[in-house]
Amino acid sequence: MTTWDQAGFETRAIHAGQEPDPQTGAVVPPVYQVSTYAQDGVGGLRGGYEYSRSGNPTRTALEECLASLEGGTRGLAFASGLAAEDTLLRTVMAPGTHAIIGNDAYGGTYRIFARVAEPWGVEHTPVDLTDLDAVRAAMRPGSTRVIWAETPTNPLLTVVDIAALAQIAHEAGALLVVDNTFASPYLQQPLALGADVVVHSTTKYLGGHSDVIGGGLVVADAELGDRLAYHQNAMGSVPGPWDSWLVLRGIKTLGVRMDRHCSNAKAIVDLLVDHPRVTEVFYPGLPGHRGHEVAARQMRDYGGMVSFRVAGGEQEAVDLCARTRVFTLGESLGGVESLIEHPGRMTHASAAGSPLEVPADLVRLSVGIESIDDLVGDLKQALG
Numbered sequence: 001m002t003t004w005d006q007a008g009f010e011t012r013a014i015h016a017g018q019e020p021d022p023q024t025g026a027v028v029p030p031v032y033q034v035s036t037y038a039q040d041g042v043g044g045l046r047g048g049y050e051y052s053r054s055g056n057p058t059r060t061a062l063e064e065c066l067a068s069l070e071g072g073t074r075g076l077a078f079a080s081g082l083a084a085e086d087t088l089l090r091t092v093m094a095p096g097t098h099a100i101i102g103n104d105a106y107g108g109t110y111r112i113f114a115r116v117a118e119p120w121g122v123e124h125t126p127v128d129l130t131d132l133d134a135v136r137a138a139m140r141p142g143s144t145r146v147i148w149a150e151t152p153t154n155p156l157l158t159v160v161d162i163a164a165l166a167q168i169a170h171e172a173g174a175l176l177v178v179d180n181t182f183a184s185p186y187l188q189q190p191l192a193l194g195a196d197v198v199v200h201s202t203t204k205y206l207g208g209h210s211d212v213i214g215g216g217l218v219v220a221d222a223e224l225g226d227r228l229a230y231h232q233n234a235m236g237s238v239p240g241p242w243d244s245w246l247v248l249r250g251i252k253t254l255g256v257r258m259d260r261h262c263s264n265a266k267a268i269v270d271l272l273v274d275h276p277r278v279t280e281v282f283y284p285g286l287p288g289h290r291g292h293e294v295a296a297r298q299m300r301d302y303g304g305m306v307s308f309r310v311a312g313g314e315q316e317a318v319d320l321c322a323r324t325r326v327f328t329l330g331e332s333l334g335g336v337e338s339l340i341e342h343p344g345r346m347t348h349a350s351a352a353g354s355p356l357e358v359p360a361d362l363v364r365l366s367v368g369i370e371s372i373d374d375l376v377g378d379l380k381q382a383l384g
């Protein structure tokens with residue numbers, strides 16, 4: 001088997017974990033739609049596989065590719081991003097331990113900590129992770145096991161300093177977990193910056209076509225990788241071969257898609273910053289953005305997510321979402337098609353009244369890879 005360690009990112013996206021099938025020469029790993037494997041005598045496994053919860057060749061291809069793209073030693077695929085988070089949480093946390101999470105964490109992540117981990121005996125403190133003194137102050141010596149960061153965040157595109165958080169975590173014997181869903185490994189490599197675990201919702205940019213739900217974990221440390229793999233099998237929230245194959249297929253074009261997501265987002269931002277109906281634009285590529293300098297240091301480019309506030313308050317934000325024609329009104333993000341949504345009433349409705357509440361006049365865009373003239377024209381007509 002070729003190792004692709006020395007190859008460039010786009011080459012690894014297409015080849016890592018994906019040698020041509022030894023029997024047929026098929027250049028793409030087949031969908032091994034199978035639950036069990038014939039043995040040559042008891043325990044005589046032909047290819048190392050015995051049962052597809054424990055391992056499936058299509059999933060292995062995806063896991064090796066994920067590990068390669070994030071520069072880790074071990075990649076693990078899951079049935080969803082939240083399934084990956086749950087398995088991670090139950091591997092690195094235990095009753096009586098404590099976690100620090102961003103005060104604008106993804107709603108589903110917040111819900112796992114508040115409604116699943118808390119009753120299990122795991123405490124968490126939501127902190128503004130851009131305030132490193134506040135992070136240090138929230139660390140509980142002996143019981144804080146993880147700092148759990150996202151960057152850029154959803155939906156305000158806050159950027160946190162991965163290297164600085166890794167240092168704070170490690171000084172206290174804790175792990176830094178980074179949810180890299182918004183950036184994708186093409187734009188940002190948390191392990192190289194000192195993070196211990198990378199979390200993905202592969203549903204988003206990695207899958208890239210809004211046709212599959214999936215998740216992933218990548219770690220640098222082999223022993224932690226073994227413990228996670230043990231729990232992946234023990235808890236069983238694995239993706240099927242068909243879903244693994246769809247994510248793998250999406251990943252092959254990640255680099256070219258992200259380049260277009262980024263350039264289209266920049267053109268949209270140019271329109272929004274000058275528009276009289278827009279009061280504030282959130283995009284890490286803007287020199288005035290709070291996290292711009294850190295983003296410039298730790299990201300290759302600034303991504304395809306853009307949020308903005310409108311002059312007319314909540315009603316105008318809601319109406320605007322219903323007026324676009326190319327931008328589809330819907331939740332989720334990271335697909336080839338452009339999406340628009342109102343976080344306050346949609347993705348972040350459950351955060352109302354919590355520290356994660358978002359402005360009511362906020363609109364979020366997942367800028368797709370359609371012709372930019374159509375996207376700009378559509379937003380112009382919708383803004384009026």
Ligand SMILES: *Cc1c(COP(=O)(O)O)cnc(C)c1O
Pocket residue numbers: 080081082083106108109150154179181182200201202203204213214215
């Ligand atoms: C969507 C998302 C998740 C959850 O992933 P699912 O695949 O929906 O379970 C986690 N983190 C971020 C940043 C997300 O956008």
